[in-house]
Amino acid sequence: MRAGTGARGERPVAVALDLTAPCEAAPRRRWYAQLYVQVLAAIAAGVLIGHFAPATGEALRPLGDGFIKLVKMIIAPVIFLTVVTGIASVGEAKTLGRVAAKTFAYFLFFSTLALIVGLVVANVVQPGAGMNIDPATLDAGAIADYQAKAHDATLTAFLLEIIPTTFVSALTSGSILQALFVAILFGLALMHAGEPGAQILGMFEKLSVVFFRLVGMLMRFAPIGAFGAMAFTIGKYGVGSLANLGTLIATFYLTSIFFVVVILGAVARLCGFSIFRLIAYLKAELLLVLGTSSSEAALPSLIEKLERAGCAKPVVGMVVPTGYSFNLDGTNIYMTLAALFIAQATGVDLSLGDQLALLLVAMVSSKGAAGVTGAGFITLAATLSIVPSVPVAGLALILGIDRFMSECRALTNFIGNALAAIVVAGWEGALNREALHLALRTHQPPLAESLPLRGDLAADAPSD
Numbered sequence: 152m153r154a155g156t157g158a159r160g161e162r163p164v165a166v167a168l169d170l171t172a173p174c175e176a177a178p179r180r181r182w183y184a185q186l187y188v189q190v191l192a193a194i195a196a197g198v199l200i201g202h203f204a205p206a207t208g209e210a211l212r213p214l215g216d217g218f219i220k221l222v223k224m225i226i227a228p229v230i231f232l233t234v235v236t237g238i239a240s241v242g243e244a245k246t247l248g249r250v251a252a253k254t255f256a257y258f259l260f261f262s263t264l265a266l267i268v269g270l271v272v273a274n275v276v277q278p279g280a281g282m283n284i285d286p287a288t289l290d291a292g293a294i295a296d297y298q299a300k301a302h303d304a305t306l307t308a309f310l311l312e313i314i315p316t317t318f319v320s321a322l323t324s325g326s327i328l329q330a331l332f333v334a335i336l337f338g339l340a341l342m343h344a345g346e347p348g349a350q351i352l353g354m355f356e357k358l359s360v361v362f363f364r365l366v367g368m369l370m371r372f373a374p375i376g377a378f379g380a381m382a383f384t385i386g387k388y389g390v391g392s393l394a395n396l397g398t399l400i401a402t403f404y405l406t407s408i409f410f411v412v413v414i415l416g417a418v419a420r421l422c423g424f425s426i427f428r429l430i431a432y433l434k435a436e437l438l439l440v441l442g443t444s445s446s447e448a449a450l451p452s453l454i455e456k457l458e459r460a461g462c463a464k465p466v467v468g469m470v471v472p473t474g475y476s477f478n479l480d481g482t483n484i485y486m487t488l489a490a491l492f493i494a495q496a497t498g499v500d501l502s503l504g505d506q507l508a509l510l511l512v513a514m515v516s517s518k519g520a521a522g523v524t525g526a527g528f529i530t531l532a533a534t535l536s537i538v539p540s541v542p543v544a545g546l547a548l549i550l551g552i553d554r555f556m557s558e559c560r561a562l563t564n565f566i567g568n569a570l571a572a573i574v575v576a577g578w579e580g581a582l583n584r585e586a587l588h589l590a591l592r593t594h595q596p597p598l599a600e601s602l603p604l605r606g607d608l609a610a611d612a613p614s615d
Contacts, residue, residue: 186373187435193378194442200378201385208386214379215443221369221376222448225362227322227330229451230472232359234331237468238338239352247339247465253578254470257571258478265410265480266513269487270506272406278398278488279495284548327447331472366451373435377442384444384554399492399549403556406484407563415480415570422577423584426570428591432460433569437562444554446561446568450475453569460590461583462576470575474568481563485556486513486531493535493545505540528553 201208238247313328315321321329341348416426430437433456436449450471457467490509494501501509513534528546535543549556576582 185435186370187438189374190377190435190438190442193374194381194438197378197381197383197442198385201382201387202389205386205389208382211379211386212383215376215381215383216379218372218376218379219443219445219448221372222451223325225365225369226327226447226450227325229362229366229454230327230330230468231322231334231337232355232362233454233464234334234468234472235338235341236352236355236359237463237465238335239341239348239355240465247469250466250469250575250579254473254571254575255477257575258474261414261480261567261571262478262483263514264414265483266487266510268406268410268414269484270491270510272402272484273488273491273495274506276398276402277495278402279492279497282496283498284496284545327472327475334468363451363455366455370435370439370452373439373442373448376448377439380443399489400552400555403485403488404559406488407481407559410480410484411563411566415567418574419570422574424588424591426566429569429573430566432456432591432594433566437565440561440565441558444557444561446475446565449565453565456590457569457572459586460573461586462572463579463581466576466579466581467572470572471568474571475564478568478571479560479564480567481560482530483513484563485560486534489531489549489556490535490541493548494541496548497542497545499541501540509534509541528557 197208197211200211312326313332315324315326315329315333318333321333341352344351412426419426419429433453436452436456439449439452440446454467454471457471458464487510490513491501491506493499528550532543532546535541535546573582573587577584
């Protein structure tokens with residue numbers, strides 16, 4: 152259904168949407184045809200192959216890498232089309248500014264809270280205490296490549312990197328922030344282009360439908376990608392490597408679970424729904440993130456599912472892509488927890504002032520992390536290179552297990568960004584709560600447009 156609008160600023164006249172009627176969705180597939188079941192089976196098979204045939208597991212890496220490349224191929228155009236059509240449909244620049252302000256306020260609060268949680272847990276549990284490792288005995292050469300990348304990860308370089316070389320290169324470079332940057336500029340221009348802008352907007356909306364169809368096609372290859380990626384991870388690093396630093400891994404996973412269930416769960420409850428229902432709704436995407444260790448792999452599908460669950464397109468277009476660099480809860484927990492682990496393991500006694508300095512540096516450096524595998528480790532290297540108290544060579548201690556913690560980082564980041572979009576949409580009065588509750592209850596979102604609750608923020612979800 153499409154909501155009709157009256158004069159500017161007036162509440163739209165919405166055509167009633169009967170959410171009790173049967174959804175116009177395709178018949179439910181048999182259990183073995185469900186994507187999440189196939190991905191889960193593929194992950195299990197990958198673990199077995201990697202464990203019992205490590206060489207074969209390592210050789211399967213191209214399957215995982217190939218699938219991630221397939222998805223990254225369409226991320227930039229999906230972000231561009233989603234953001235442009237969302238902004239152009241808003242109608243007023245001040246509305247967009249209000250959404251952006253609320254989005255960044257939310258990101259700043261919860262990303263800082265995640266850093267503090269990691270810091271507190273590391274001080275209470277002290278996973279590195281008693282290891283008494285001499286930094287001089289560590290293999291600094293093993294992390295040389297990460298240090299080189301971290302050296303370039305300055306705040307100035309990060310800000311300049313947002314500006315693409317050309318308009319087209321923003322859609323071909325693979326940078327989420329560059330695609331978001333040109334999309335915002337183009338959307339603002341389209342908003343004020345009058346009749347020509349309206350015609351282009353209509354064309355982009357139709358093109359969006361095609362790209363989301365393409366997303367659905369590529370997602371059918373997700374089990375193959377998850378199988379290859381997991382087989383490689385277990386084959387190369389081995390399940391046994393988990394036991395060597397089990398305390399750190401367990402502490403990180405339990406802390407992330409606490410953050411999602413208790414902190415994000417409380418936020419979800421304040422918004423009127425359960426975080427567990429949201430996790431169940433996104434289970435296919437979460438399993439894909441688990442299998443590939445990359446939250447980018449599920450970004451296009453997340454955008455579509457949030458729009459179909461009642462979040463206005465302008466909000467989704469602003470919150471989700473931006474959150475992939477500015478709202479990384481899992482990465483933030485990891486950074487302070489891992490930094491203090493290294494300090495404890497190497498016998499470095501950090502004062503409260505040192506820890507606060509580490510926190511402040513991490514607040515800035517964490518904003519440059521992208522939703523790709525290994526970005527958290529590079530960002531941690533950048534943070535430690537600025538904080539001289541903690542030896543950077545200590546990164547060699549966790550290099551072997553970083554891949555396993557990358558999966559938890561990606562999962563936590565993904566859930567945090569999904570919740571952020573719903574929260575900001577609720578703040579803006581741009582959330583169809585009936586559609587949201589139906590989607591979370593049945594896992595079958597209605598094939599109808601989200602009905603806006605404000606007159607100055609329209610929403611046009613893709614329709615079948």
